Amino acid sequence: MNNEENQIIEEKIDIKNLFFRYYSHWYYFLISIFVFSLIAIAYNRYTTPIYGVSSTILIRDDNNTQLGAENILEGMELFSGKTNINNEIVVLKSFSLINQVINDLSLGVSYYQHGFLQSNELFQNTPFIIQIDSNHQQITSDEFRIQIIDEKSFKLTCSIDDQHTYNIKKDRLNKNINVNIDINDNFLFNQQIKTEYFSFKIKKSKSFNINSILEKDKEFSFRFHQRSKLVGSYIDAVSINPINKETSVLKLKINGENPGKSINFLNKLTEQYINNGLNDKNNMAINTIEFIDKQLSIIKDSLLIIENNIERFKRKHPNIENIEEEYGTFFQKQKIDNLLAEQSVNMKYYRSLLNYLNANKETSNIVSPTSMGITNPELNTLINQLLQLSARKKDLELTTTQKNPTYISIQSQIKHTQEAITENLNNLLATASIYEEDLLERQINFNNSINALPKYQKEYIVLKREYLYNEQTSVYLQNKKYEASLAKAGTESDHKVIDYARLESEIPISPRTSVTYFLCLLFGILIPIIYISLREFFNNTIRSKKDLQVHSNIPILGLIGHSDKITSLIVPKNSKSVISESFRSIRTNLQYLAVEKERKIITVSSSIGGEGKTFCSMNLASIFALSGHKTILIGADLRKPKLELEFKSENKHGLSNYLINKSNLEGIINKTEVDSLDIIFSGPTPPNPAELLDSNKMKDLIKELNQKYDYIIIDTPPIGLVTDGVILMRNADINLYVVRHNYTKHQALSVVNSLYNNKQIENIHIIINDYKNNMSGYGYGYGYGYGYGYGYGYGGGYGYYEEDKKS
Numbered sequence: 001m002n003n004e005e006n007q008i009i010e011e012k013i014d015i016k017n018l019f020f021r022y023y024s025h026w027y028y029f030l031i032s033i034f035v036f037s038l039i040a041i042a043y044n045r046y047t048t049p050i051y052g053v054s055s056t057i058l059i060r061d062d063n064n065t066q067l068g069a070e071n072i073l074e075g076m077e078l079f080s081g082k083t084n085i086n087n088e089i090v091v092l093k094s095f096s097l098i099n100q101v102i103n104d105l106s107l108g109v110s111y112y113q114h115g116f117l118q119s120n121e122l123f124q125n126t127p128f129i130i131q132i133d134s135n136h137q138q139i140t141s142d143e144f145r146i147q148i149i150d151e152k153s154f155k156l157t158c159s160i161d162d163q164h165t166y167n168i169k170k171d172r173l174n175k176n177i178n179v180n181i182d183i184n185d186n187f188l189f190n191q192q193i194k195t196e197y198f199s200f201k202i203k204k205s206k207s208f209n210i211n212s213i214l215e216k217d218k219e220f221s222f223r224f225h226q227r228s229k230l231v232g233s234y235i236d237a238v239s240i241n242p243i244n245k246e247t248s249v250l251k252l253k254i255n256g257e258n259p260g261k262s263i264n265f266l267n268k269l270t271e272q273y274i275n276n277g278l279n280d281k282n283n284m285a286i287n288t289i290e291f292i293d294k295q296l297s298i299i300k301d302s303l304l305i306i307e308n309n310i311e312r313f314k315r316k317h318p319n320i321e322n323i324e325e326e327y328g329t330f331f332q333k334q335k336i337d338n339l340l341a342e343q344s345v346n347m348k349y350y351r352s353l354l355n356y357l358n359a360n361k362e363t364s365n366i367v368s369p370t371s372m373g374i375t376n377p378e379l380n381t382l383i384n385q386l387l388q389l390s391a392r393k394k395d396l397e398l399t400t401t402q403k404n405p406t407y408i409s410i411q412s413q414i415k416h417t418q419e420a421i422t423e424n425l426n427n428l429l430a431t432a433s434i435y436e437e438d439l440l441e442r443q444i445n446f447n448n449s450i451n452a453l454p455k456y457q458k459e460y461i462v463l464k465r466e467y468l469y470n471e472q473t474s475v476y477l478q479n480k481k482y483e484a485s486l487a488k489a490g491t492e493s494d495h496k497v498i499d500y501a502r503l504e505s506e507i508p509i510s511p512r513t514s515v516t517y518f519l520c521l522l523f524g525i526l527i528p529i530i531y532i533s534l535r536e537f538f539n540n541t542i543r544s545k546k547d548l549q550v551h552s553n554i555p556i557l558g559l560i561g562h563s564d565k566i567t568s569l570i571v572p573k574n575s576k577s578v579i580s581e582s583f584r585s586i587r588t589n590l591q592y593l594a595v596e597k598e599r600k601i602i603t604v605s606s607s608i609g610g611e612g613k614t615f616c617s618m619n620l621a622s623i624f625a626l627s628g629h630k631t632i633l634i635g636a637d638l639r640k641p642k643l644e645l646e647f648k649s650e651n652k653h654g655l656s657n658y659l660i661n662k663s664n665l666e667g668i669i670n671k672t673e674v675d676s677l678d679i680i681f682s683g684p685t686p687p688n689p690a691e692l693l694d695s696n697k698m699k700d701l702i703k704e705l706n707q708k709y710d711y712i713i714i715d716t717p718p719i720g721l722v723t724d725g726v727i728l729m730r731n732a733d734i735n736l737y738v739v740r741h742n743y744t745k746h747q748a749l750s751v752v753n754s755l756y757n758n759k760q761i762e763n764i765h766i767i768i769n770d771y772k773n774n775m776s777g778y779g780y781g782y783g784y785g786y787g788y789g790y791g792y793g794y795g796g797g798y799g800y801y802e803e804d805k806k807s
Contacts, residue, residue: 017544025532033524040520046117049508053262054253055501056243057270059088060494085248088495089240090395092252092273098238099231101268107261108132108227112143114219122220123261127208128154128189130222136199137165139179143221146202149186151210154202156193157184165197171227234265249498255510259503266501274493284366285488291352292481295345299474306467313460337469340439342476346374347432354425357418376428382421389414540746542739548766551746554737554756557765558586560616562741562772568615569646571622572674583623586767594733594763601702601712603636603732607720607748611740612769614642617715620736625677629710632669632678636728637717638689641682647672654683658701659692665704678709689717694727702731720751726761735764741771 022029091097102108109130111122127148132138139160147155160181164173179197187193189204212218237256243249252269256262349369356366366387369379389410396407542548548556560582563570571580594600604620606613614637621633635643638656649670657663658680670679686692705712714732716725729735737752755761 022529022532025528028528029525032528033521036520036524040516044511044513044516047511048118048257050255050257050510051259052253052255052504052509053259053266053501054251054504055266055270056498057250058496058498059085059248059250085242087392087395092240093235093238095231097272098234100272101265102230104268105264108225110223112221114221121258123258125207126205127213129203129205131201131203133199134168137174137197138168138224139163139198140166140224140226143223146220148213153186153188155186166226263501270497274495277495278493282488285484288484289481292477296474296477299470303470303474306463306470310463310467313463336439336442337465338472340443341469341473343432343436343439347429350425350429354422357422379424382417382424386417386421389417541742542744543742552749552753554764554766557589557767559768559771562770569618571619583619587623590734597733599706599710600734601706601732602734602736603714603716603729604736604738605716605719605725605729606738607744608718609640611738611744613738614715616738616767616769617713618646621677621713622674624711625674628676630676631711631713632705632709634680634714635682636693636714638682638686639717643679643715644681647679654681656683656686656692659695659697690724693724699731720748729761735761737764737766738769739766740769
């Protein structure tokens with residue numbers, strides 16, 4: 001249970017430390033948020049807003065039919081083709097339809113008005129209009145700048161580098177011509193501006209207002225577009241999706257900088273789409289009427305000739321009317337001729353359709369079988385199927401290549417359908433021929449009966465029969481024409497606009513002010529966090545207690561704060577300072593180490609120079625001396641001595657002199673300003689410091705001094721660089737290893753860790769030096785001595801510190 005509580009407490013401490021680690025760098029966050037706020041303000045202020053425009057349109061699909069005239073009249077149902085909502089989406093985004101809209105709205109040229117920091121696109125309110133010479137090469141993509149001088153003239157500037165000319169009619173670039181040209185000239189309105197690379201006129205529009213232009217010093221520009229790229233960009237910009245799965249209502253949406261332009265585009269797109277659908281529906285009726293007109297023209301000529309022949313015959317034979325009454329019942333048999341005439345029309349249609357299919361012409365011109373009175377269900381179904389497949393093929397041709405598997409499949413289906421129709425037509429022709437032969441045989445019998453009549457009666461009956469035959473055929477065709485015309489006149493669109501294009505919201509979809517500020521605030525916080533985290537990730541110095549515990553198992557004895565004073569000897573001169581209390585805490589903890597020894601030998605070492613071992617040695621020796629313990633400080637760093645810089649003495653002899661027998665013990669011991677504190681300086685740097693420190697004379701010196709002093713503090717060389725310090729640490733009761741906050745590297749602990757783990761040196765403890773309390777590291781966890789090692793320090797007696805005064 002205690003372990004779980006400790007773990008929970010440790011996790012809370014980690015979160016708290018994490019917070020304060022970032023909080024200590026508050027100025028980074030302040031600067032970052034300020035900079036990103038400026039970016040957000042500039043972005044919201046000077047970015048051209050993008051608005052969303054949408055409209056909705058109802059599509060009649062296979063499950064959603066309307067009752068128009070074309071559906072009601074007999075034989076006209078084929079004029080109303082079946083539609084599929086997915087196919088209609090493809091049609092709405094087709095190249096041909098959008099290209100037609102671009103032409104109608106004259107979107108091939110874009111106009112702009114330029115301000116100091118922002119440019120706006122103009123639409124239908126431009127002060128001038130560009131009239132392009134479509135027979136001449138043009139320059140696309142590059143801007144032509146216009147500065148209007150007065151009502152008659154303007155200044156045209158452009159700089160074109162490494163561009164190709166554009167052929168409007170062929171819709172492609174001429175890569176054989178490389179254009180490099182600079183223009184900065186004045187021109188007149190309506191003047192033909194022509195060079196080798198472009199040709200156009202600039203005309204004033206109805207919205208031209210010279211006073212407004214000159215007063216606001218407006219500058220304009222225009223740009224030509226490549227047609228294929230422009231259409232492609234609109235195809236990509238328009239999104240078309242069903243509102244939901246249950247309905248056949250499509251939502252058309254486009255985003256753009258100019259809402260008026262987007263509204264006009266969507267309205268024109270839906271208008272052209274509906275008009276094209278009506279034209280497609282009327283096309284079959286028109287083809288039927290044209291076919292009937294051709295047949296009526298032929299019959300009309302025949303009727304005229306027959307009528308003339310009958311009139312001449314009547315004048316020649318005045319009593320012929322009596323024959324009509326006598327043979328009235330006989331003329332009723334003309335229905336055979338009527339059937340034969342009807343059959344003749346049907347066979348003509350079959351042959352016409354067969355020739356049409358064999359010629360591989362467009363299926364859009366096929367005449368409906370039912371419109372000709374042919375009610376063969378199989379043929380109607382096949383032709384309807386062929387029309388649908390042809391429409392699908394046209395849609396695919398707009399969006400894919402001929403190598404696409406779907407396109408190849410449609411081609412194959414069309415071929416099989418045409419073959420089925422051809423086979424069906426051949427069967428119908430064969431059947432019709434048999435029926436026609438039967439009718440002809442009956443007609444022959446009728447003719448034989450007629451031949452038995454007197455000659456002049458026979459001639460009249462033949463003329464009358466021909467007249468009635470052609471007259472009834474004409475009536476039949478006129479009825480079909482009337483039906484087709486009525487269906488055409490009553491044709492309604494399968495689709496209709498529900499909502500015309502309008503702004504979805506007055507608030508632009510980009511930039512979103514609130515989202516921009518939120519993102520900038522988020523980045524303003526994240527960037528410093530990432531920077532601090534990366535800096536700490538790549539920082540391999542000791543930064544916290546946890547960091548030290550991760551890289552070493554050696555217990556921590558205490559902590560010494562940062563000092564801004566010039567002198568390193570702080571304890572004697574500022575005995576009530578925080579740093580002095582830190583050394584008192586360490587002194588208290590040291591009293592509980594090596595308790596079996598009344599007199600203690602303490603070494604102070606570090607990994608490298610600059611970590612503060614000499615600073616700790618002299619102040620630790622001073623704190624022991626101030627407490628009344630007789631203490632001696634030995635400068636055993638013979639390679640780079642520093643004690644002489646703090647303790648001033650005229651005695652130049654030191655430890656190295658003694659070890660080579662050039663001085664006696666009394667000659668190297670120096671008194672200091674601190675009572676009970678003596679010091680032995682390092683002396684001149686010898687050539688063999690390791691051998692001298694490992695000599696018996698050094699061991700004897702320590703033994704002799706241990707008899708006279710309560711504490712011997714030895715400032716050893718850094719053990720991370722040389723082995724001199726290890727020699728002295730083996731003979732010490734307590735070994736202190738100094739780690740400097742934000743200075744000592746992780747890898748520098750490898751030597752002392754090895755000594756500790758292999759038990760080559762015993763009783764090692766770490767002192768953390770130069771700790772800067774930035775609320776992200778140790779905090780009260782170190783507590784200037786309490787809580788570490790042994791937890792005996794002063795507890796909380798820091799209420800009586802004197803203020804540190806910087807020297």
